[in-house]
Every structure is written in structure tokens, then in C-alpha cells.
Amino acid sequence: ETKEAEGSPNPAGLDRPSRGNSGIICQAIGRSIFASSISLASERVSVLLQKEEEKETSCPLLFIQLNELFCAHDSLEWKQTARWIKFEEKVEDGGERWSKPHITVLSLHSLFELRMCIKKGTVLLDLEAHSFKQIVEKAMAVQTGERSLRPEVRKKLMSVLLRSPRHHTTQSHLRVVAEFSTACCRGECFVSLQQSNQFKKKIPAGAEVSNILVGEVDFLDKPFIAFIRLQKAVGLGALTEVAFPSRFVFILLGPRAKSKAYHEIGRAVATVLSDEVSSHRVAHQAEDREDLIAGIDEFLDELTVLPPGKWDPTIRIPPPKCLPSPHKRYQRARTQHAPATQHVSEELQRTGRLFGGLIKDVQRKAPWYWSDFYDALNIQCFSAILYIYLATVTNAITFGGMLGDATDNMQGVLESFLGTAIAGAVFCLFAGQPLTILSSTGPVLVFERLLFSFSKDYSLDYLEFRLWIGLWVAFFGLILVATEASYLVQYFTRFTEEGFCALISFIFIYDAIKKMLILADSFPVNWNYKINDLSLLCLCDLSLSPQQNWLESANWSLLTKTECLQVGGHLVGNSCNYVPDITFMAFILFLGTFLCSMMLKRFKTSHYFPTPLRKLASDFSIILAILIFCGIDSLLGLETPKLVVPSEFKPTNPQRGWVVFPFGANPWWICLASAVPAILVIILIFMDQQITAVILNRKEYRLQKGAGFHLDLFCVSLLMVFTSVTGLPWYVSATVISLAHMDSLKKESMTSAPGEQPKFLGIREQRLTGLVVFILTGVSVFLAPVLKYIPMPVLYGVFLYMGVAALSSLQFLDRIQLLLMPAKHQPDFIYLRHVPLRRVHLFTLIQMLCLAALWVLKSTVAAIIFPVMLLALVGIRKAMECIFSRQDLSWLDDIMPEKDRKEEEENKRGKSCVLQMWLCGSGRHSSCCGGQGPSLLTCWRSILMLGRPYLVGSHRSCVHC
């Protein structure tokens, strides 16, 4: 039953061309400019692959190990010297250490040698054997004719091959010995030794082993070569490092003085076998020697070569972030193209029916509803809750304070807390995208301020007027939901989104710094203080006090400043206006929190300490930074300003209750007239809400549970009714905090094969973190005793961090940096390969001008027309199509939807490709997707169309594309 593959019949009756010695040349001519026939090798390979597909067997992962023969203590010994899963790991010279996984760099020479080995050596395909001894025996049995071995050589060969091998394991020796001895007591030495190997965990179940044995012996005068594929994978016991069954065995033993060459050939076999397409699957399917050679030839044809003298072959190349898709190569090998599956963002398709979008949103989200709760069971969510809770509380206090100022405390800090808690929690429970965090926003604040002064000037009841506006806004909102107006967000291209996101981020940064400066004003430093002066003085002068008499004898030093003023005294002295040290301390806390957060976040990519520890530190970076600096602040004991939350539950302004009555205070026509300002507010809310929603639902976040643009707007509209009736602030989605929320919920795969990049798996999509954050916000009234230890500068530091983190991930910022770089130093961004630099700069400058205009608007009272200006941004982007070519814009921005159906179809096809490779689209890794021809261009365009990830961390994650 064991026959050598040499003479196997052609089983499938396929027309398989035979080839002479000049196979490689033939094959080179295949795709040559000199002839136009298809490569013979590739033809053969595609036949094999087609056959494989027909069989519908999936190829198991191959674990490949290279054992070499060494002379130790005057006897020969097999030692494992390298292994492959996807990449090569080598046992270092010291013999106690695995190298880092790296790409196998070969010399072309060794591949030619391998080809010769397969040509000249023994090839046994589908051998039936149950032990290594049997395999070797059968391999020797077929050595007949020219290749036959003398009996004594055969015996020696057998004895060498069956010597027990030594594996290099990653464990400490002590532990191995300990486990080994316990296991041997149970009589299962080898198996246990293998199982104790931690490394096995990295190999998926069902993997198979390839054993490569190479070495030199002195009793051979020509090489003994055998390539064996087993009919059924069998465990070969001690031979393999990991206890998986073996499928392939390659043996190369030859005369002395060529051990370097044998080693290189061994590596070449391993590399060919570790290749997914043309070789390892071919090796699985090959019917005879010629098929194997065809596989090697196909492999050769796809090689990337580096010229000698320009590259040092001893440099170990780390695995690239992103690899060309095996599917692509697979397809190429089959010389046919499968039609790309179509995919369109269905969330934004118009149904044409009233509330059609809303209904579809509900239908889409409903099945996920319970998983939205149990998906949150992860320690990472705990960190996210703390982080977002602190951000939300700080925001509530800040906006609450400002609203209080603007509305004479009709809406104060307590209303802000209550509103945030209720609106946020409701939204998280019912919205389409529960990762969104609601908050008051700048434009709303400006509107409230105007509304309040208008009401005052015209003696209108502010809250009642506001109630009607709110009701109208909700009504308009419902109309927008009913008419599926959210489909308009398709017009928000990268240009608009990045402009908006940059603006919001700048506002965060600006506000954080501004608050610190205000704080410095409240605790002024005496810059003119001279150490030697005795002028450090502040006394309470009671000479004008009505209580002067009875206080005369009191010890003045017991009075505080407040008491002094209470009893009618006034402060005298040159240092009364100054506060020492607090400002400096505040800045130290502010910058310290910011830098510490940054550092801890980046700690994940550092090389110190084990990965789980680093991941933990990175996930909890902000919380850790806050705790560290709260600790420092407490230790030093300086009286820095602390977080103060309201501790009593009652309206800030005693003149108002918890419910606003719609009639009574204002004339009846106000309820109609309110529709006019309501139009402004609905534009504002629609724009703010939808741009944020678009940003949060970008493809690069890999959201599994889909978006719900219509449902989100529906929720916001209903909440408008509630907040208007109860006189609480109005809420829309807050871009920066929501992004921070998502960022803190990122999932990454644990690395599988050594050297593989961890993959970004998506976001923990659930409703619980948001819900808990808002419940906590609600009960903050009771948390006051704990919260009072948190200094405000620390929280401002967190705000600064959030702004910088959101900003630093924008392509816009990359392009601004390009302005400062000489062309030769610029990174290899994909758009720079295709768009002239001046065009890129022009695009950036226009974007900067728009941003500057928005900034000016936002800083003045005109902020109220800010949402309209966002619409203007869309217009500007449209107008830019006159300045820039469509081609340039496709690289720098998304393409806007057009009437032209054909164009749209093409776009859609482009987007389908994106499904596979949106993660590669960071633009930082030059062209991570292989393949050639027009389909590549379409692919790349669509990568750019859906853009690169916004957040810093995510562009490290890449998938096969």
C-alpha cells in the first residue's frame, strides 16, 4: 500500500502539463512579456485549490518545528532550533531563549536547493504510519535503484533518526524538572512534559505539526532526503515540542561540511509550509512530486526580493502591522475573481414610510437588548464607569454653574445634576446608540442666556416660555424622525466631521486652561514679594466696626477673614490680596494629572512588565492619574479648591418648583410664537446630535449592534418634553465625552500566533456603563463626603486629556503637522502618494480657516447661529469640488452622495471592500493591502472614504485585508 508518489497516476484526469529541468524558467516565462500563456505552475496550483474547495475540507493550522542534529558529548543529539506558526522563532545561540517572532528571510539560493531536494529526494504522500519509526522504515524502504542505501548505512541512519530530541521550552528549568518528575511518577513523562509547555496555549486546537529534521553525519556520501505526508496525522511523541499530531515530515541528512546549507534548506521548507496559499494547502492536496514542485514555483513567483548590498539579511524584520489578505492571493492563484458581496450602511437607507427609519432602528436594536446588559460584565467597564462618571459630574457642575449665572439660578447646579442623571439614564436605556453620553452643550447655554434676558426684558415667565419652545422643538424633532431626515447625515463628510470634532476638542482644551487661569486669579500670587521684607501682613481693622467695643479685647488672631468681615471689620495689610503656593500647586496638579494620564495610556505599548499589568494600567490610566494626584494633594495638605457637589435635594432657586405649568404667566399667543425660536433650537439640536452620532457610529469602531440615528433623535426629542416640563437643562450628545467613553471600552484580542498583532475587536457595546454613570450622577448628592477630596485642577487635567486625546487622532491634525515638515521628512501617508503636497496644504488651510471662523462664531453671541454654520461647512465642502479634483477629494475626504446612480454603485462596491479592511485605513501604515490593478485603487479609495480610526489606540489594530 505504500508507494512512492513518483509514479502515481493522474487521478482526476486533469490535463497536468509535464515539465523539464528548466521548470523555473518556464514558470518565469508564464506571465512574461515574451509570451502570454498562463503560468503552468499557477495553473497546476489553481487546479489543486479548486479541488480542495470541492472537498470542502478546511486546512488545519500548521505548527512547524525545525530539529537539527548536533554533536554533544561525543554523541549525536537532535535539538529544536526554530519553530513557525505564522512567523519564525529561533532558539538563540545561548540555547536558552526564543528569539522574537520575525519574518523568515531566506536566500534565493536555499529555495532553489529545496526545489532540487524535492526533485531528487523521496516523496511519500499519504503514507500510513503510526509512529516515527514506522515512517522512517517506510521512507527507507522506497530507497531503491540509484538511491538505494547499503544495509549498514541504513542501520546507522535509523539509529540517528530515532535519537530522542531536546526541545527548547519557554519555562524555567526548575519548574520543568519538577513537573516532569511528578508526571513520571504517573508514568507519563513525555506527554506531561509537552503539556506543561505554556506555549501550547497559543496554538489553536486542531493544529497539526510539521517536523523538519536536518543535519550532517559522517557515514553518508550523498544527502538522504525525504518529504512525507501522512495519510492521517499521528502524534509522534517526544519528537514534537507540542502534543499535536504530526502531518508532514521532512528529513534531510547529508555528508559533513554543509550543515549551514542544510539549516537553510530546513528553514526554506518551513517557510514554504508556513505559507497559507500556494504551498501549505498545495502540500496538503498534492498528488505527486510535480504538484509539490509547482507549489514551490508558485511560491517563488510571488516572492518579494531585496537587492544585496542595500539590505542586511541578518536584520530580523518584525512582522508587519498588517498583512496582505490570503484571500486575495488565493483568488489570484485561482485566476478568477469572486464577486464582492454588496454592503450598504442600512441604517441610513430611506424606507419612504412615515417613521420607517425609527421602526427599523427599533427592530435592529431590540434583539440585542438583553445582551446590552450582560455584555457589560467586565472589569474594563468598571474603569469606564469611574472615568466617565467623574467627567460627567465635572461637566454637570461646570455647566450647572454657568447656567445658574445665566438664568439667575432658575437652572442651577442641582438642576444640572438631576437633568443629567435622568436624561442620561433614560437615553442609555432606550436609545439606538447607548454609548452616547448626553450633556449640556455650549450653543444651548448661549441660547438659554439669550432667552432668559429676553424674558426679563419683556417681563415674560422664563420657564413657561421655555416650556413651549421645548414642546415645539420636540414636535419638530418628531417630524424629523417621521420623515427620516437623519439620512441627511450622509452629507457630513470627513471634512465636516473633523472640523466639528476639532472644534469641540479645542473648546475642551481651551476651557480647561481657561478654568485654570480663572483659578489662578482667585488665588493670586504676590510676584513682588521680597523674602527679606517684613511686610507679610494682613490684619483685621475693627476701628470702623459697630461691634468695636465688645471685640476690642478679643484676640484678633482667632478671627478668620470671613468672621472679620462679618463683624464689620475690614482687612488691612499688603498681603491680604494674595494667596501663597495654591496657584503653583494647582498647576502642578493640573499638568501632573494630564501628563500622568497620557503616560499611563501609552504604557500599554511600552516594553516593561507583563502585558496584563500594562493593559490594566492603560485601561485605568485616568482613574489612576486622578487617584495619584488626589493622594499627592491630600498628603501635602494645601487648601486647593475641591469639587463641591450639592448635598441637598431642592431647586436652586426657591421661586421655582419641580414642574412648570404651561399656562398662566405668559400671554396665550406665546405658545404659538415659541415655534420661531424653536426652529433655531431644533437645527442646533439636530446638527449637534447627528454629527456626534455619525462620529460615534463610524465603521472603524466595528460596532456589531448597529446604529440608531432615528431612535436617538426620537429619544432626544422626548427628553426635550420632559426637561422642558420639569425646567431642567436640555441635553444632546456630547462628542468628546462619548468618544472617551468608547475609547475606554475598546476590546482587543489576545495575540494568537507569536508575532501577530493584537486585533481590535470592537467596543463593548452595552447600556450598563452609561446607566450606572448617570445613576451615580443622580446619587452624587450622597457622595459629597467622598467627592470633596478631589481637587478641581485634577479634573481640569482630565478635561485637557480628553480634548487632546480626541484631537490627536484626527487626520486633520496630521495634515497640520505636514505644514511644518520639510517634504523629505513627511511620513508615508497614503494620500501623499497620490495628491500633490500643495493640494494637501490647501485643503488643510481651508479647513483651518473654517475652524477659525467657527471658533470666532462660537466665542461671540453669534454662537446661536452656530448650527447653521455647520451646515455652511457642508456647503463649503461642496464648493471645494470646484477647486479640487474628485480624485484628490477621494483621497483627502469622503465622497459626497450624488444623484448619479452609477457613481453611487461604484462607491458601494468600494465600501464592500472596506468591510474587510476598514481597520487598515489609518493611513499611517503605507498601503497595507496587497494586490494590484484597478480593484486595489477602488479599495484604497474606499478605505479613505470610510477613513481612519479617530482614536489613537485603534490604528495599531489591523486585520487581514
Next chain:
Amino acid sequence: ETKEAEGSPNPAGLDRPSRGNSGIICQAIGRSIFASSISLASERVSVLLQKEEEKETSCPLLFIQLNELFCAHDSLEWKQTARWIKFEEKVEDGGERWSKPHITVLSLHSLFELRMCIKKGTVLLDLEAHSFKQIVEKAMAVQTGERSLRPEVRKKLMSVLLRSPRHHTTQSHLRVVAEFSTACCRGECFVSLQQSNQFKKKIPAGAEVSNILVGEVDFLDKPFIAFIRLQKAVGLGALTEVAFPSRFVFILLGPRAKSKAYHEIGRAVATVLSDEVSSHRVAHQAEDREDLIAGIDEFLDELTVLPPGKWDPTIRIPPPKCLPSPHKRYQRARTQHAPATQHVSEELQRTGRLFGGLIKDVQRKAPWYWSDFYDALNIQCFSAILYIYLATVTNAITFGGMLGDATDNMQGVLESFLGTAIAGAVFCLFAGQPLTILSSTGPVLVFERLLFSFSKDYSLDYLEFRLWIGLWVAFFGLILVATEASYLVQYFTRFTEEGFCALISFIFIYDAIKKMLILADSFPVNWNYKINDLSLLCLCDLSLSPQQNWLESANWSLLTKTECLQVGGHLVGNSCNYVPDITFMAFILFLGTFLCSMMLKRFKTSHYFPTPLRKLASDFSIILAILIFCGIDSLLGLETPKLVVPSEFKPTNPQRGWVVFPFGANPWWICLASAVPAILVIILIFMDQQITAVILNRKEYRLQKGAGFHLDLFCVSLLMVFTSVTGLPWYVSATVISLAHMDSLKKESMTSAPGEQPKFLGIREQRLTGLVVFILTGVSVFLAPVLKYIPMPVLYGVFLYMGVAALSSLQFLDRIQLLLMPAKHQPDFIYLRHVPLRRVHLFTLIQMLCLAALWVLKSTVAAIIFPVMLLALVGIRKAMECIFSRQDLSWLDDIMPEKDRKEEEENKRGKSCVLQMWLCGSGRHSSCCGGQGPSLLTCWRSILMLGRPYLVGSHRSCVHC
């Protein structure tokens, strides 16, 4: 006279084997495991190379440009699409931008195609032609027989080839047009256009151009291929981007639909031609087509290949830091080895004669003496002077202050200034290594303190006693010079040096922080201050003052603290002991200066702004940081402690004069007894001086003018006499400041070929910077009004920077970092490939223990035996040879000298290799030197033996090795 190379006779009568179609296979078999003959191709190539050597012609650099045919505005046009000097630069798709230089990544396929092209196409070698037209005509003339072209095709071909090309220049269009028009007025359009190209400056004079023209046309049905080498390089006018004469022309025009393949073949030709050894020299020397093919085959055999699926061929690989030496490949191609030239560090060879070493030092240094002054004419030296001056002054003040405390001002700050200035200047004028900066050191300070208290206890005259010790020390020093004792420094291996350097760096860091804490103690912060308290009070209580009466009516607020105490009052109030803000401000200045220096130093490697600007910022980093923070300090106006230098020239202690008399105060036998402490001092000075000297004279600094160990010690000994007689402090070389001095004087080449790394060229070796520094130190008395604006915290920040900079470049620190890293994240240090990790850790731990022991010693009174402990370090290192294998130590440390001559010879041979490649030895770039076999091991060992650069910057510079 124009004949096609096809049928050229075999001119040299060499046995050149002919080869059939299966040339590649043959060649692959050449070095195969199946046969042992030398590769035919490599034989052919080595014959050619030998011939070249006989001719003694040097091959000019080749500038290679690829022009492709494009269809623009319905007419064909040639456009330059790529160019090569060493690496590939591509015109990006946008057409207005050169890509970054990168390694040409080819497919193996394209190289096979090229081979076929050379085989099938026209090959014209040593063609005589004076214009491109002539070349094309002659190339067509030989198209006979099978390849003959129809006349109309020939005409069309001619017209296409002679179309004027379009180059991509790096200039702006406007400027090109402007220059072009002015030039055209002078009737020299083309030449001017070429000359205006800034890029030409990057190509060395004497370079030659290779033109590669590829494209597709519709009138051809099979490719037209021609490879032409001109007899004499001629300028081809507008064809070439740069106005250099052309040597090679490769033309490939073929039928439509293969343009991608033509492009790839064009790139393949360019890559082969840009290879220094087997192809471009072979192409220069080839006699016929077969020689060219042999060149390609040899090139193929040396290729590095990357497996498909594991690497994305579209990734542009940046040029590596360090390339394998072309000499190595050259030698391999010639299959013989030139004997390595011998080189031994001759500074440390013993002559065996009295003062023999000193005389040789003087002989070595004398010829450089004048260049030691005019070599200093560079802006960089100005920065170095400012930087080192400030460091020296700060050091002088610090040590002066401490010496003053220790010796009751017998040696004070002024003496410190004066001594530093004179000793330093004299040393810089006459020493063997004028880059050394002299300073007081810790052990000397401890000795002085002990000596002074001993003198006091036994009523001896301190200065007179010290004079005699100094004279004895000088005498012993001269004996050491006479006996050439400095050769002992060979026993200071990396282990000792790094231990010492780490210790000194830690002391710098520790001292900087300690001084800041002392400063914080002098300006205490009132941590318990409450903002609301009225307790901010400090009054002058004059109730106990004798002048109470006449002062009673005076306004107390006009008194300063000092005045208050002067008039006998005492300070009352709870804030008298506190100083607000100063401490915080001091820490901000301290950390600010440190971080700013670090940032500016690293700015050189950033990508923003043009290179000269970045270089300037980096060269002046410390000065800039000092200026910035002095500016901030002045602006804010807080009374931070400032630098105060003595402003009057007189001995600090009025009891002493400027000259110490040897006799009179002490008993006569003291002058003999002084010899005993002098032995201690000479050990101290010898060790301190020589370790620093060894560190400063390491090979990696590429010093051209040689070291002078004996001369240095001689100068130090003579200065001992002077400083003892005048009662000034004693001086030896200061490691950290001297390293900072060298670091600020580094020379780097401007990049030559695009993509090549700038080379570290050495240090500006001269005497002027040091001299000026010490002269300035001397006249600092007059600079007091300027220096008083410099806050001390800023200077402490500079000290911190110096310590960290010196520390961060030690291999020791890399190894400490390894302790914290999981094995899989560790960088690919070369020693990790060869020494088991546990051994590395053990080595590090021993070094850390030694350092800890030294630190403890240094911190106690035992500091006086510190130099003996350094000797102990050498002993410990010797003892480690029992624990570690010689092999391990050779990777982790230098090898100590042995009696064994043979061993020494081997080492010397190793060192000779180092001459070529010491710069690669940073250990960070894994194995930057190519080649194989035992000579590589020797090379690598010797890299490690001479170690990697100490300073951060230098490991970026690499040479061919």
C-alpha cells in the same frame, strides 16, 4: 567599428564556460549541496573583478533614472518616474513629489524577465556615440535577422525615442520657469534647467548617468530591447535630469497592455545597476552578453527573499541604519580574503624606556598643535563654550562652597574659581587630551576635610602640610609617568568603566536633587496655611531691643527682617518661618530646564522644520533652555536664589596669602611624613584621572589626534605642585562634564545620497573651547552683574540633564531595563542572541551590587579609600571569569589582557576589524554587519570589545562595515 557584443571574441583567453537555457539552475547548483564546484557565474564575475583591479580604474558613482512613456494630450511623452543613487526615489502618483528614499523591493519575476531581456535583446558594449540620436540609430542598425524591424516601425520607434522628456525636479515651478527664461535668453536652456536643480549637489562630481527608458507603443508586436554601454560617457542633454555624462542606456519598448511589466523590468535594471559589486562593476567590465547574464545570476544568488503572505510588498522599506560592507561582498565575489590590516592602540604600548610614553605622547600631539586652534572655528564651539562655562562655574561655586565649609575658608569660592581657571587653562594648553575638563572631585573634597580636621587636632599648619603632600603626590605622579604606569588602564574593561561612569552620573543626579531639596528647606512652604485665616503675619517685636525708645515711633513696615534683627528686635508671627511660592517656582525652573534641554536635544531627530534649524536648536539646546528659563524667571520676578560669584579678588580667608611657604609653621619631619597620605592621594588621582581618560578616548569617538595618557598625568602632576604652592584646590579630570563637552562638539556629515544616514565624523578636537571656558571662569569676577540673573534651580536642572545624559548611554542601563521586561518584549541586542538571559541578568546584578557598594562607600567617610575600591572593581571583574564563560564575557564586556600571546594576537586582529565598524557597535541595531563564517564572529566580538558609543546621539551614525 560598432559590433554587437553577441559575437565578441574572448579577449583575455580566459576559460569562460558557456551556458545553456537553464543558466539559473546551473548557477543555483554552483554552491549547492549536490555538487561542490564553484558557481560558474561567480567565477565569471570574479574574473571580471580581478581584471578591473588590474586596470586600477575606479568605478564612478551611477545616477540612474527611469523614464517612462505616457500618453498625454493625445501625444506620447517621456516622464521621469524614478531615480536611484543608492536607494530608490519614486515620483508619486500626484506627479509633483519625490517619495522618500527606500529600498527597491522587486518581484523575483521581474528579475527573471530582465535576464530574458538581456538574453534576447540587443547588447551594445563600448559603443561610440555623441548623442542620443546616434545611440538609437546604432542600436537599430544592429537589429538584423530575426529581430529586424520594418522601416516604418523603425521610423516610428526613432520618433518616439527622441521625444523630449519631462523631469521631475524638486524645485517650485515658478522658480524653475524664472530661471529657465533667464537662461534661455543666454541661449542655454537645457543646461541651465539642469543646473538649477538643487538635487545635483547631492551627487558627487564624476558621477555618471544610466538612462532607462521603458514604455508601450501600439506599432510594435514584440518588444524592442537594447542595453547599451558607451565607450565614453557623454552628456545626453535634456534626456537626463542632472547634467552628468551618461554611460548606460537601457531601452525597452513593447506592445501595449504590458506597461506594468515594463515598469517592473525598468526597476529591475536600475536595481541591478545600482548594486555596487556584482552588477554595476560587472556591467562596466563586461565583454559580452554572457558576462552581463553572469552578473545578473550572481546578483540573483545574493538576493534576500521575503516569503509571500508574510510581507506586504507595497510597504516601502526605509534604508537601514547600517549596510553590509561592499568590500565583504566584493571579497566573496573574488572568493579570496585580503589580510586584515593590523592596528593596535599604540597610545598604551610600553616602550620600556623612562618617560618613553610621555615622549611619544608629545611626539604624537605636537604636529596637531596649531590645528588645535584653527579647528575650533565653528559656531558649534561657541555653544559648547557657553554650556561648559556655565557648568564649570556652577561646579566651581558648589565645590568652592563645600571646600570653604570643610576648611574654614582656607580654600573658598574665590580660590575655587582661580584654581579652576588656571589649572583648567594650563591643562587645555598642554595636555594630551585637551577635551578633558578639570574639576574638583568628591574624593578630593573628603580628603581635604579629613586633612583639615587632622591639622586642627594636632595643631599643624594645614596649608603647609598640604603643600608637602601635594609635592609628594606630584613626585609619585612623575614616577608613574616615568614608568609608563598608564598602560595599566588596559585592565579597565567596560565593566569598570561603566561602573565608574554610572556612579559619577548618579552622583550628579543625586546632587542636583539634593540641592533642590536643600533649597526647598531654605524657602519653606507653609503647608498648613488656610486661605480664610487672618494669621498671615510677621512683625518685628522691638520690646526687648536696646534701641526701643528711639525706634518706637518709627514705621515698622519699613524695616526689613535683617534690619529688625540688627536693631535687636525679634520676629514675631506665624508666617515668619515660611516663604511663599519660591520653592514651587524653583522646582518649576529646575524641571523645566531639565525637560526643555532634553526636548531640544531630541529635536534634531524630529521631523519638523528644516534640518539646519533643528541642528542649531539641538546644538544650543542647553543654552536655549537656560535662556528660556532665566527669561521666565525674570518675567515673573519672584525672588528665586540666583548665581552669586565673588566680585573681589582676594583670599577668602584673610589669614592666608597667595603663596604657601614650605617651612616654618610645622615640624621639619612633616615634610617626610607627608609621603604617607600622599600615597593615598596619588592612587585617588591616578584612578580618577585615568578612568576618565579611558572613557574620553574610547574608539567610538573617532578621535583623530590620538590620546595622551602619560602627558595628561604629567600635566596633572605638575598642576599639583602649582595648586599646592598657591593653596588652591587640587584638580583631576571630571567625567561627566568632559563627556558633556565632547557631546557638544560632535561632527556629523551632511547626508550624501538620499536615504543614507548622516555619518558621525568625530569630535571637534581642539584646545580653544576649553581654554576660553577657563579664561571666562577666571574673569567671572567681572561678569557678576550678568551672572546674577541666572537662578540656581536652572543650573541644577542643567546638572540633572548632564547626569541623565551620561547615564542613559550606558549598556549597563540597557541591561537594567532588561530586568523589567518580559523576554518577548526585549530588544534585539546582539548579546541577547548569544548569552543566556539569566547570565545577562546575573552580570547586571553583580554590577548593580558593586555600584551600590561604591555608593555606600562614597557617601561615608570611607570615601577616602574609594579609589582603592575602584581597583577592587577590576579584581571583581577578574573574579567573574570564574563564574562566566569567556565567551559570555566577550559579549557582555571587554576581554582583559592576558599573558597568552596568541590570544592577544587574535584580539588585535579583531580590533582591526573594528576600525571599519566601531560605529555599528551600538548593539541596538541587530547585527549591522553582514557576511558569514568565523570572521564575522571575530568581528562581532571585537565590536563588543570596543563597545558601543556612550552618548545617546552617536549610535545613529553608522559606517559601512
